[in-house]
Amino acid sequence: MNNKEKYNIRNILGLQKSNNEFYTPEEPIIDLLDNFLNIPKSKIIWCPFDTEDSEFVKQLKHRGYKIISSHIENGKDFYEYEPNEEWDMILSNPPFSGKRILIERCESFKKPFCLLYGATIFSQSMGNTLNRCEFIFIQRNIKFNTPLGDIKSFQCAWIMNKGFPWKWK
Numbered sequence: 667m668n669n670k671e672k673y674n675i676r677n678i679l680g681l682q683k684s685n686n687e688f689y690t691p692e693e694p695i696i697d698l699l700d701n702f703l704n705i706p707k708s709k710i711i712w713c714p715f716d717t718e719d720s721e722f723v724k725q726l727k728h729r730g731y732k733i734i735s736s737h738i739e740n741g742k743d744f745y746e747y748e749p750n751e752e753w754d755m756i757l758s759n760p761p762f763s764g765k766r767i768l769i770e771r772c773e774s775f776k777k778p779f780c781l782l783y784g785a786t787i788f789s790q791s792m793g794n795t796l797n798r799c800e801f802i803f804i805q806r807n808i809k810f811n812t813p814l815g816d817i818k819s820f821q822c823a824w825i826m827n828k829g830f831p832w833k834w835k
């Protein structure tokens with residue numbers, strides 16, 4: 667069974683929470699880009715869970731990066747779609763459901779990824795998945811916007827693959 671099928675079955679069984687619409691504010695993205703990742707401007711960044719309204723898209727463009735954004739509402743389902751163009755890394759805040767298969771899908775590309783997740787990921791059943799990752803814990807809670815206009819605040823971490831290129835070539 668592939669990841670997409672597993673994800674769909676979890677949805678049918680009602681195991682997925684459908685609370686996936688949390689929009690990231692600019693502060694943690696600015697902090698990550700300016701103080702941690704040091705991504706060369708030549709790198710092409712794929713944001714697979716992002717429309718043009720996303721702060722990931724805005725902040726990356728503002729810094730002069732070439733980006734590719736895609737989102738399920740534009741028919742680009744992460745479990746089926748990969749950009750035709752060249753790309754160098756994944757950066758986004760993904761849906762919070764299906765974390766393990768989502769990280770496995772990221773790993774399958776064999777390229778760097780950096781994902782924003784709620785810190786509850788560390789208390790969930792993730793098998794060995796997190797053993798293959800590195801983390802940056804974010805000290806302040808992130809206040810996410812939701813479609814209904816209310817704000818949800820929780821503790822988060824950036825999750826990167828082990829071997830993330832801290833010193834890019």
Ligand SMILES: C[S@@+](CC[C@H](N)C(=O)[O-])C[C@H]1O[C@@H](n2cnc3c(N)ncnc32)[C@H](O)[C@@H]1O
Nearest residue numbers: 686688689690715716737738743744759760761
């Ligand atoms: C936690 S939200 C974050 C949105 C945006 N990345 C941000 O940080 O503001 C995750 C988004 O991924 C979308 N999504 C859910 N499943 C997806 C899939 N299979 N492929 C692409 N996007 C998906 C959701 O609709 C939601 O808008």
